[in-house]
Amino acid sequence: MERDAADAASTPVLWFFAILAGALAAGAVIGFRALITGMEWLTTGHVGSLVEAARSLPPWHRALVGSVGGLLAGLALYWGWRWAARGPDGAVNLDYIEAARAGRVDLNNRTTLVRSLSSLLSVSTGASIGREGPMVQLGAWLAAELAHVAPLSAEQRSVLLVCGIAAGIGSAYHAPVAGVVFVLELALGFLAAQTVAPVLISSATAAVLMFGLVDPAPLYVMPTVNLVPTSLGMALLAGLVCGGIGWAMLALVDRGRSAFGRIRSLPLRLGAGGVLVGLLSAFVPEVWGNGYSTISHLLQGGSPWTWVLLILITKLVATLLSTGSGAIGGMFTPTLFVGATSGYLIAQVMSFWLPLAWVGDPRTLAVIGMAAMLTAVTHAPLMAIVMVLEMTNQFQLTVPVMLACGVAHAVSTQFGVKPMYGNPIEARH
Numbered sequence: 001m002e003r004d005a006a007d008a009a010s011t012p013v014l015w016f017f018a019i020l021a022g023a024l025a026a027g028a029v030i031g032f033r034a035l036i037t038g039m040e041w042l043t044t045g046h047v048g049s050l051v052e053a054a055r056s057l058p059p060w061h062r063a064l065v066g067s068v069g070g071l072l073a074g075l076a077l078y079w080g081w082r083w084a085a086r087g088p089d090g091a092v093n094l095d096y097i098e099a100a101r102a103g104r105v106d107l108n109n110r111t112t113l114v115r116s117l118s119s120l121l122s123v124s125t126g127a128s129i130g131r132e133g134p135m136v137q138l139g140a141w142l143a144a145e146l147a148h149v150a151p152l153s154a155e156q157r158s159v160l161l162v163c164g165i166a167a168g169i170g171s172a173y174h175a176p177v178a179g180v181v182f183v184l185e186l187a188l189g190f191l192a193a194q195t196v197a198p199v200l201i202s203s204a205t206a207a208v209l210m211f212g213l214v215d216p217a218p219l220y221v222m223p224t225v226n227l228v229p230t231s232l233g234m235a236l237l238a239g240l241v242c243g244g245i246g247w248a249m250l251a252l253v254d255r256g257r258s259a260f261g262r263i264r265s266l267p268l269r270l271g272a273g274g275v276l277v278g279l280l281s282a283f284v285p286e287v288w289g290n291g292y293s294t295i296s297h298l299l300q301g302g303s304p305w306t307w308v309l310l311i312l313i314t315k316l317v318a319t320l321l322s323t324g325s326g327a328i329g330g331m332f333t334p335t336l337f338v339g340a341t342s343g344y345l346i347a348q349v350m351s352f353w354l355p356l357a358w359v360g361d362p363r364t365l366a367v368i369g370m371a372a373m374l375t376a377v378t379h380a381p382l383m384a385i386v387m388v389l390e391m392t393n394q395f396q397l398t399v400p401v402m403l404a405c406g407v408a409h410a411v412s413t414q415f416g417v418k419p420m421y422g423n424p425i426e427a428r429h
Contacts, residue, residue: 013150013151013152014152014156014159014160014198015197015198015201017146017147017150017152017160017163017198018159018160018163018197018198018199018201018202018205019201019202019205020146021142021143021146021160021163021164021167021202022163022167022201022202022203022204022205022206022209023205023206023209024139024142024143024146024164024167025136025139025140025142025143025163025164025167025168025170025171025202025206026139026167026171026205026206026209026210026213027142027209028135028138028139028142028168028171029135029138029139029168029171029172029206029210030171030210030213030214031138032116032120032131032134032135032138033131033135035120035124036120036123036124036131039120039121039124039125040053040124043065043069043124043125044056044057044061044065049289049292049293050124050126050288050289050293051285051286051288051289051293051294052293053288054126054281054285054286054288054289055285057285059282059283060282062126062278062281062282062285062288063275063278063279063281063282064278065125065126065278066125066126066127066274066275066277066278066279066281066288067271067274067275067278068125068274069121069122069124069125069126069127069274069278070122070125070127070270070271070272070273070274070275070277070278070325070327071267071270071271071274072121072125073118073119073121073122073125073127073270073274073327073328074118074265074266074267074268074269074270074271074326075267076114076117076118076121077114077115077118077266077267077270077326077328078265078266078267080110080111080113080114080115080117080118081111081114081266083110083114084108084110084111084114087108087109087110089106089108089109089110089111090108091108091110091111092108092111093108093111093112093115094106094107094108096136096137096140096141096144096161096164096165097165099140099144099161100140100158100161100162100165100183103154103155103158104158104161105144105147105148105157105158105160105161106144107140107141107144107161109141109145112137112138112141115134115137115328116134116137116138116328118270118327118328119131119133119134119327119328119329120134122270122274122322122327122328122329123289123290123329125274126277126278126281126287126288126289127273127274127277127322127327127329128277128287128288128289128290128291128315128318128319128321128322128334129290129319129322129323129327129328129329129330129331129334130290130329130330130331130332130333130334131289131290131329131330131333132169132172132173132290132330132332132333133328133329133330133331133332134328134329134330135168135171135172136165136168136169136172136330137168138168139164139165139167139168139171140161140164140165140168141164142164143160143161143163143164143165143167144160144161144164146160146164147160147161159195159198159199160198162183162195162198162199163198163199163201163202163203164202165179165182165183166179166180166182166183166199166202166203167179167202167203167205167206168206169182169183169203170203170206170207170210171206171207171209171210173219173332173387173390173391174207174210174211174215174217174218174219174390174391175219175386175387175390175391176203176204176206176207176390177203177386177390178383178386178387178390178391179203179206180196180199180200180203181382181383181386181387182380182383182387183195183199184196184199185380185382185383218390218391218392218393219292219391219392220295220296220299220391220392221296221299222296222299222300222363222392222393222394223300223301223363224394224396225360225361225363225364225367225394225396225397226360226361226364226396227360227364227396227397227400228357228358228359228360229358230358230359230360231360231364231397231400232399232400232403234346234347234350234359234360234364234365234368234400235365235368235400235401235403235404235407236403236404236407237346237350238342238343238346238365238368238369238372238404239368239372239403239404239405239406239407239408239411240407240408240411241342241346241369242339242342242343242369242372242373242375242376242404242408243372243375243376243407243408243409243410243411243412244411244412245338245342245373245376246335246372246373246375246376246377246408246411246412247376247411247412247414247415249316249335249338249376249377250377250412250418250419250420251415252320253320253323253324253331255324256320256321256323256324256325257323257324257326259324260272260273260324260325260326266326269325269326270325270326270327272325273321273322273324273325273326273327274325274327276321277318277321277322280314280317280318280321281318283314284310284311284314286311286314286315287311287314287315287317287318290329290330290333290334290337291315291333291334291336291337292333294311294315294337295333295336295337295340295370298340298341298344298363298366299340299363299366299367299392301361301362301363303344305344305345305348305349308341308344308345308348309341309345311341312338312341312342312345315334315337315338315341316338319331319334319337319338331377331420332374335373335374335377335420336370336373336374336388338373339366339369339370339371339372339373339374340366340367340369340370341366341369342369342373343362343365343366343367343368343369343370343372344362344363344365344366344369346365346369347359347360347361347362347364347365347366348362364397364400367388367392367394367397367401368397368400368401368404369404370388370391370392371384371385371387371388371389371401371404371405372384372401372404372405372407372408373408374387374388375404375405375408375409375412376408376409376411376412377412377419377420378419378420379409379412379413379419380419381402381405381406381408381409384405385398385401385402385405388401389401
């Protein structure tokens, strides 16, 4: 009874620190983006889109940048783990998702910094991984550091870590509501009454700062696409296809990690991944980076199916090489890439046999495919639905997106492959 009264009395204090956690997460996203820009300029002489930077370089230069970047990222991990091992927490890294599920805030400072540095080197030199994962990691770490000094109960301190994760996701993807749904569906697996208000406050704070300091537009700016009477049928097809591709993608990631695991030396392992992706980029520069700029181009329309098929295959291979080698980075945006290109291709292929009026705008299926693919690899359909609709501002597609995500979830959960981030409900039993 006394504890409940104390928690109630400190609730306004928790809200205040939730605001600070949101601001720190937004700062982490902005700061990491600035570091990537600086590293990109040092390695390529260009800033902005990594794909545009890759296109501006001769093939040998692209291959060299990827190779050297992979080797340096591996060396950063190798020497970094040795430095971390001398710290008070050793070299054991606690993932922020696992920390949130366990109600802990003791993230390892040294391993967080080491992983962030290695990720910076990989991401800025063309590795086919997401830059958003390290941003969220930094946001969660800063929130955990804030929790250590906050005059709150242990349970309320763990809420601050969740606030940092939600604000980091919302800041990185310009999707504040998706950040909230992410932590409630993936990190916690249930709705905790004490968690909801501070998480909403933190995510909203980060969104205000990102919209005011960076860009108020959705992450993917595209024209409004219209539904057609057969949109639900096409969404059903997209869900089936993306569910199968998502399941295969998870299985291939595991096999890639096992294959690269035979290389005992960490620098050589990441270096090998960098070399292979660098060589691939010598022929297809679009494999550089997380795929954001290519998705943006695709959502403007007019892309020929042959080009879309080429970048889908090569980007998927590059992503498997980068993640398999152990490069530190996220899988969200590469997954969205695979979903967008798959959906776009489904529409274009079906237009060979069906009237265009039945198929509709290929960009419609690109958006639907993004949500379906994200559902397939995370097994978190609510988060995928909200995130993709927020990122594209295509809320008129809510019903077909829901259908595709439901089908993709049903398909991808039938074969026993562990989803990205695991399952928070199963983790509690």
